[in-house]
Amino acid sequence: MPASHRTRQVLRYLPVLPAAVLLLVFLAGPVLWAFHASLTNAGLTGRHARNPEWVGLDNYQRLLQDPVLPLSLALTVLFVAGSAILGQNVLGLALAVLMRRARPVVSATVGTAVVAAWVLPEIVAAFAAYAFFSRDGTLNQLLGRLGVPETDWLYTVPMAAVILANVWRGTAFSMLVYRSALSGVPGELTEAAQMDGAGAWQRLAFITLPVIRGSIATNLMLVTLQTLAVFTLIWVMTAGGPANGSTTLPVMAYQEAFKFGDIGYGTAVATVLILIGAVFGAAYLRLLREQRP
């Protein structure tokens, strides 16, 4: 290979270099750091704060025996399945389908209302949701007018409350993805199906959904990963309580690392979270690859 050709090939990668460096520094770096920290007894304070010792897999062994871990894993799966896969994804698709048929005014109003929750900063959305569900909150006031007795939603059904709040906050993303996907479905295809006598449901199930399958997988992957990382919303609404009743993995990791100052153990929890994210990500990627010819 002539030298000039090789130089040209190297140079071809140069424009990608800044992005690659940034990714390494800001994404892979922290991930590797967290994994390294999870193999030490690093603390926020105390003897091990500045000079942590290598403890191997001790933190993971302790994690396996932690009674909070199974609960936390189950709650995390429940949260992701309930608020992302079912809630945001299905509701987003439903809204997108309905908005195509609605009058422009209705569609614009609904779209604005849904997107409004999404553009709020997470902390503001979290406080809004807290104000809605809390004891003197809007929900109880509305139900009170209908004669329903006051309930402490955040105390009796903390998971349902945070799942609904996350659906409210995140549905706009799925809705936007599906709106653009639906506009890409060829009109002649659905028309042809209609001519053949397919009903609305049949057209959705056999024409529209298969055509936008790629968007569905992409959307599922993105909302799953976003939801896995949700922390502020839960922390503000319930702080993981009562009695760990809404302690998902990010909340558990935060508590261990920063409330109890046990950074080694906290990062071990975070590593488990990263692994779960990787499993979901791989599954969706596979789904995406299969549909390509």
Add this chain to the structure above:
Amino acid sequence: MFRRASKTLSVVAAAVMVLAACTPADPAGGNRTIKVAYQKTDSFTALDTMFQNAKKEFEAANQGVTIELQPIQANDDDYGTKLALALRSPSTAPDVFYEDTFKVRSDVDAGYLLNLDSRLSGWGDWNTFDAGAKEAGKADDGGTYAVPLGTDTRAIWYNKKVFEAAGIGLPWRPSSWQDILDTARKIKASQPDVIPFNMYAGKGTGEGSVMQGFYELLYGTGAGLYDQDSKKWVVGSAGFKDSLTFLETLYGEKLAVPPAEALDPNIWKKVFGEWFPKAKLGATVEGSYAPSFWQDGGSYAWPGYGQDMAVAPFPTQTGAEPGAVSMSGGWTLALGAETKQPDLAFNFLTTALNAKNSLAFTVDSSQIAVRTDVAADPGYQSANPFVKDVSSLVAVTRYRPATSDYPRISAAVQEATEAVITGSRTPEQAAADYDTAVAGIVGGDKTIRK
């Protein structure tokens, strides 16, 4: 031609971005800057005022020195976390900072704090500090690493209107836990819509649940959390179960708030801002700083608090000596171990804590004075009607075992109280869970059955 230009451009861009990622920020303003980190919230601005004044005073006396104030907006828990994160790296560590007394020991272990012994011996004012309060700044090696700003005690605050309406003789001074329950039952019988006796519990109120609640009970039984002689954590004590049983009775008979409300992290705002001023609450266990909320300019200003409120010591379980229990904490100022100009930083610390600034801060934030000259000042003694009562509790007060395991132990205690008030565990079960948790945290060989 165009292609080459774009290539060159991308090489330059790449180089710039790599450099930007690697070059440390230029140290701001050379090395004559003292960084000061402290806590500031909407309801706690006294410290900010003190540092603003000290900054003016110090900069006027020391030309060319800049005091860079870095107030951190956070509650106590989050402030501790943010400060510890800043202290982890010498490049972000402040030179002077506000430090909780119960973090001093573990932060000294971490190497965050500078030993002040040689400097304090040259500071004339150090002799005016109360000997007990000086202990709070000492580490396990016997050296002093922090200078106390003030301390606090805990007592029962009660609303005289509610008590009068229930026909209870004033001044009220309960002599045992039974007295408290009897009084609360009387209030409930006479005024069904009043909360008779509030005691924080559960994880919602965090450290407040144990400092203004469980420990007043536990230390009044003769038991404790930690055995100082053997340096082991106490498990299996009758006092622990009795204390949980008291909470079970209080919440079970609805003499306190409903459990769902007790777990709301914001309940203290209702106690100070709503229930006491509206005579909706009989009594609560709270800190000596309570008047700071009600004083003119406080977050729940209430001109009538001096007439309506009264204070009583929290009794021991059966009235055994010394008859009352209180818990103390308090905050200090410390210097970063790796400060580049320790002398300048120490001089600023002494300016911030001189007699004038200490007095203003102590009065502003309803602290208990740690300097004898401040304590003797008429301005301090007349700061609010309760200074004398709460200051006298220093004689019976206790401090938390400030080891680095403590935050986790405290969380286990909070969990036990939460399990009991919500009725998910009996006091026996919750105490057994606590014992298991403690053994798991510190290791079985560091526990002692008492």
